[in-house]
Amino acid sequence: MELLSGGEMIARALEDEGVEFIFGYPGGAVLHIYDALFKTNKVPHVLVRHEQAATHAADGYARATGKPGVVLVTSGPGATNAITGIATAYMDSIPMVVLSGQVATHLIGEDAFQETDMVGISRPIVKHSFMVRHAEDIPEIIKKAFHIATTGRPGPVVIDIPKDCTRPDEKFEYHYPESVKLRSYAPAQRGHTGQIRKAAKMLLGAKRPIIYSGGGVILGEASDLLTQLARKLKYPVTNTLMGLGAYPATDPQFLGMLGMHGFYEANMAMHHSDVILAVGARFDDRVTNTVGKFCPGAKIIHIDIDPTSISKTVSSDIPIVGPVRSVLEDLLEIIDGLQEKTPELPDSGALGRWWQQIEEWRGKHGLWTGRRYGESDRIMPQQVIESLYRATNGDAYVTSDVGQHQMFAAQYYKFDQPRRWINSGGLGTMGFGLPAAMGVQLAFPDMNVACVTGEGSIQMNIQELSTCTQYKTPIKIINLRNNYLGMVKQWQDMHYEGRHAMSTYEDSLPDFVKLVESYGHVGIQVTRLDELDARMDEAFAMKDKLVFLDIFIDPMEHVYPMHIAPNGAMKDMWLSKNERT
Amino acid sequence: MMRRIISILVENEPGALSRVIGLFSQRGYNIETLNVAPTEDPSLSRLTLTTEGDDKTMEQITKQLNKLVDVVKLVDLTEGAHIERDLLLIKVRASGSQRDEIKRTTDIFRGQIVDVGPNTYTIQLTGTGEKLDSFVAAMGEADILEVVRSGIAGISRGEKVLKL
Numbered sequence: 001m002e003l004l005s006g007g008e009m010i011a012r013a014l015e016d017e018g019v020e021f022i023f024g025y026p027g028g029a030v031l032h033i034y035d036a037l038f039k040t041n042k043v044p045h046v047l048v049r050h051e052q053a054a055t056h057a058a059d060g061y062a063r064a065t066g067k068p069g070v071v072l073v074t075s076g077p078g079a080t081n082a083i084t085g086i087a088t089a090y091m092d093s094i095p096m097v098v099l100s101g102q103v104a105t106h107l108i109g110e111d112a113f114q115e116t117d118m119v120g121i122s123r124p125i126v127k128h129s130f131m132v133r134h135a136e137d138i139p140e141i142i143k144k145a146f147h148i149a150t151t152g153r154p155g156p157v158v159i160d161i162p163k164d165c166t167r168p169d170e171k172f173e174y175h176y177p178e179s180v181k182l183r184s185y186a187p188a189q190r191g192h193t194g195q196i197r198k199a200a201k202m203l204l205g206a207k208r209p210i211i212y213s214g215g216g217v218i219l220g221e222a223s224d225l226l227t228q229l230a231r232k233l234k235y236p237v238t239n240t241l242m243g244l245g246a247y248p249a250t251d252p253q254f255l256g257m258l259g260m261h262g263f264y265e266a267n268m269a270m271h272h273s274d275v276i277l278a279v280g281a282r283f284d285d286r287v288t289n290t291v292g293k294f295c296p297g298a299k300i301i302h303i304d305i306d307p308t309s310i311s312k313t314v315s316s317d318i319p320i321v322g323p324v325r326s327v328l329e330d331l332l333e334i335i336d337g338l339q340e341k342t343p344e345l346p347d348s349g350a351l352g353r354w355w356q357q358i359e360e361w362r363g364k365h366g367l368w369t370g371r372r373y374g375e376s377d378r379i380m381p382q383q384v385i386e387s388l389y390r391a392t393n394g395d396a397y398v399t400s401d402v403g404q405h406q407m408f409a410a411q412y413y414k415f416d417q418p419r420r421w422i423n424s425g426g427l428g429t430m431g432f433g434l435p436a437a438m439g440v441q442l443a444f445p446d447m448n449v450a451c452v453t454g455e456g457s458i459q460m461n462i463q464e465l466s467t468c469t470q471y472k473t474p475i476k477i478i479n480l481r482n483n484y485l486g487m488v489k490q491w492q493d494m495h496y497e498g499r500h501a502m503s504t505y506e507d508s509l510p511d512f513v514k515l516v517e518s519y520g521h522v523g524i525q526v527t528r529l530d531e532l533d534a535r536m537d538e539a540f541a542m543k544d545k546l547v548f549l550d551i552f553i554d555p556m557e558h559v560y561p562m563h564i565a566p567n568g569a570m571k572d573m574w575l576s577k578n579e580r581t
Numbered sequence: 582m583m584r585r586i587i588s589i590l591v592e593n594e595p596g597a598l599s600r601v602i603g604l605f606s607q608r609g610y611n612i613e614t615l616n617v618a619p620t621e622d623p624s625l626s627r628l629t630l631t632t633e634g635d636d637k638t639m640e641q642i643t644k645q646l647n648k649l650v651d652v653v654k655l656v657d658l659t660e661g662a663h664i665e666r667d668l669l670l671i672k673v674r675a676s677g678s679q680r681d682e683i684k685r686t687t688d689i690f691r692g693q694i695v696d697v698g699p700n701t702y703t704i705q706l707t708g709t710g711e712k713l714d715s716f717v718a719a720m721g722e723a724d725i726l727e728v729v730r731s732g733i734a735g736i737s738r739g740e741k742v743l744k745l
């Protein structure tokens with residue numbers, strides 16, 4: 001057996017785990033680890049410019065590939081800088097392993113230089129965490145961390161590593177376990193057959209059904225099965241912000257996103273449905289509007305791997321705890337069996353009337369039926385996304401930041417495949433877009449990767465333009481420039497009589513074109529609608545260049561539909577500045 | 582709203598307790614009493630806590646606790662027949678005629694005087710939380726100097742056990 005130091009064991013374990021990239025930033029407490037990585041030179045390391053970006057890049061990589069993202073940061077400020085990114089991954093259930101350096105064991109608790117209680121600080125935003133106490137435990141802890149991060153409901157796991165546990169002069173026998181067993185951790189492997197049978201019957205008996213699917217379908221790699229089920233039953237499908245791409249957006253059975261900024265037809269269909277099949281979705285408050293008024297006539301079947309997601313906000317009638325893939329497989333099989341015996345189900349007459357009603361809603365206010373946004377002499381943000389969609393044949397990886405631009409991207413880019421839409425939904429982290437795009441582009445060097453952002457958000461991690469230079473990531477940054485913290489401004493317009501408290505930057509924005517050029521990238525300013533398509537094409541034609549499109553849009557535009565809150569139901573929406581349901 | 586007694590087996594790992602406690606503060610659940618001690622299995626600690634909440638909240642609390650990787654097993658003792666015990670140590674001013682009075686009340690509650698000073702008694706009493714409350718109330722006349730309680734520990738009646 002090989003003898004390795006703690007630092008070398010970390011390098012080797014990551015290699016044995018099949019890690020493709022480590023995103024990180026060095027410092028005192030992790031220098032032994034960095035030296036071991038340097039000497040073994042097996043797992044490529046991506047040096048970011050801020051630890052927050054390391055976590056978002058690892059996160060973007062994880063969302064796009066389905067594999068866990070890996071982060072390495074030093075103790076103290078390195079660890080605290082990673083916190084926002086860990087919380088972002090936690091809220092969206094993204095698999096990630098974060099290795100943080102810690103001061104040497106004998107210094108812990110002494111307010112030592114760059115000491116911070118990482119396990120304590122990260123506790124509420126991790127799936128689990130470990131503190132290494134003995135160097136020889138490192139391989140097993142790493143194996144456990146990857147196991148926990150990637151199974152069940154995925155999430156970030158922190159491993160805090162005191163510096164003395166990585167000393168180069170103390171060697172241990174290295175053995176990487178094939179598998180680990182944790183007596184207190186056993187995520188569900190199958191759904192309860194009796195419950196699935198009940199669900200199948202309820203689904204087939206529905207007259208106004210709807211499938212409400214979320215991020216869990218993407219995390220659980222079950223888009224194909226969801227699509228199969230929906231097509232077999234001819235039931236309408238709506239996706240959450242996190243579920244976009246789980247069902248092909250260009251399919252006629254797709255009603256668009258639901259929720260606060262969801263499609264009229266999706267929200268109306270939810271509200272008037274009699275059976276909701278919720279799959280890997282967690283009834284978030286951005287979806288339900290007022291819980292007490294949520295879908296009054298609907299029975300709810302809820303499939304989720306995490307029991308805490310079930311009946312947390314909205315109570316479900318048939319809960320099914322299990323992984324989407326196996327539950328949908330079982331459900332499809334049971335439905336097949338039931339349909340053999342009762343071919344008249346589902347009731348095609350009722351379903352026909354339901355679709356007729358849905359088409360009526362679509363025709364009236366459907367976002368993709370006709371033009372639903374206003375005219376202006378400026379470029380409208382929606383047009384930018386439509387142009388992006390056209391230029392990339394609907395086949396790009398699109399990351400985004402947080403704000404109006406994020407909602408426009410979600411509404412107007414029609415995602416036909418899972419893992420293509422990469423955004424921070426649960427935490428809503430401005431600054432996510434660019435570093436996430438780096439992670440995606442590194443994973444898929446030959447694909448189009450666009451980062452849809454705003455001049456507010458991009459400045460939260462703009463230093464990463466330098467990382468993009470170093471690793472030659474030809475991301476296309478689409479800056480929807482409205483010179484406002486637009487989403488904040490929209491709320492101020494709607495709820496604070498247009499008082500724009502701290503939602504604009506006066507004349508202090510940088511010249512983004514010059515800024516990106518100084519990093520060696522290409523910057524293009526776009527102010528006229530008639531040049532939008534050409535500039536967009538020009539950008540994507542530059543295959544090996546990062547291009548920043550600074551697109552001046554109508555700053556007065558709002559995102560619609562928008563739920564009427566507080567006290568509104570799913571069906572209560574603003575459809576434009578002066579039109580409501 | 583009902584008071585519940587939840588008994589939990591947790592990994593005897595550093596940090597395990599803070600995960601349980603953190604969960605309560607993080608999610609806005611309240612803890613009324615808390616009691617932790619090692620078990621016969623050195624790898625496990627047993628934690629008993631009492632909390633209050635409607636059915637929906639209780640369902641979330643037990644699910645959230647079960648989700649913690651360090652939680653091995655748990656039971657809501659209030660769902661079945663169970664025994665609960667709290668331990669009270671109370672120090673009261675006891676001089677002159679008070680001494681007899683306090684002794685009598687202690688006997689009625691089947692408590693024991695475990696320490697005697699020239700002007701104080703320290704009394705030990707075990708029982709349900711309610712019983713201890715009544716005793717403290719009964720001591721109301723006397724001058725209470727200090728009160729300490731262990732928090733409730735509990736166990737199911739009959740064959741039912743909380744074990745791996």
Ligand SMILES: Cc1cc2nc3c(=O)[nH]c(=O)nc-3n(C[C@H](O)[C@H](O)[C@H](O)COP(=O)(O)OP(=O)(O)OC[C@H]3O[C@@H](n4cnc5c(N)ncnc54)[C@H](O)[C@@H]3O)c2cc1C
Nearest residue numbers: 214215216220240241242259260261282305324425426428
């Ligand atoms: C500005 C802004 C506006 C927003 N507006 C909207 C909006 O209009 N509409 C909207 O939908 N969202 C909106 N959001 C996002 C919202 O905050 C939530 O992040 C989102 O609704 C949650 O999506 P989800 O329900 O799909 O759950 P996710 O957070 O994706 O959770 C996934 C669920 O699936 C489960 N799961 C995971 N893996 C599996 C598996 N293998 N098998 C089974 N289950 C599994 C998990 O346990 C979890 O319950 C907005 C966010 C921002 C920042």
Ligand SMILES: Cc1ncc(C[n+]2csc(CCOP(=O)(O)OP(=O)(O)O)c2C)c(N)n1
Nearest residue numbers: 403404405428430454455456457485486487
């Ligand atoms: C880190 C962080 N701080 C604050 C917010 C609150 N917030 C949400 S959207 C938004 C404005 C975003 O502005 P910009 O990036 O320009 O996008 P726009 O809405 O203008 O498209 C703010 C401040 C947030 N989501 N994240």
Ligand SMILES: [Mg+2]
Nearest residue numbers: 454455484486
């Ligand atoms: Mg803006």
